[in-house]
């Protein structure tokens with residue numbers, strides 16, 4: 001009897017804790033950027049942080065001001081989602097977009113490497129583009145899952 005009680009108690013506790021973590025995960029607030037909002041953080045305004053998105057993940061790249069600030073080599077990449085440009089290592093204005101249509105397998109692999117090895121490792125995530133968080137019709141994208149970034153303590157703004 002005692003053993004049966006322990007088993008029931010343990011099962012109840014594990015159900016509760018699973019639900020609990022699911023609820024916390026689903027309700028964790030994320031900052032959502034529209035294209036217009038992201039554009040404000042293109043490094044042109046003194047004192048404002050510099051933001052850039054890759055794969056819909058918005059990074060604060062202010063510490064890389066020598067790459068991304070006004071007049072710096074990669075300034076064209078910031079204030080927007082530059083996924084295609086990074087995948088192709090291109091600064092062609094036509095590639096300064098989130099659109100990955102027609103990228104080759106090796107460009108997609110290179111994108112993953114830079115996304116993980118440079119951006120996720122070096123720069124804190126500050127939010128996500130609305131394109132990543134929402135579906136085409138504006139409803140929440142049920143597939144959305146925030147990226148983990150254990151090397152940073154993300155400031156909770158809410």
Ligand code: HEM
Nearest residue numbers: 061064067074077085086087088089090091114118119122
């Ligand atoms: C002649 C061409 C290029 C040269 C010589 C060059 C050189 C470099 C060097 C030396 C770094 C490493 C800097 C460091 O970690 O201290 C770097 C980083 C980088 N490059 Fe280039 N690059 C070139 C073209 C491009 C192009 C066309 C793109 C287009 C997207 C690009 C995107 C990047 C990015 C995203 C980084 C990472 C910056 C960071 O750490 O935040 N590069 N490049």
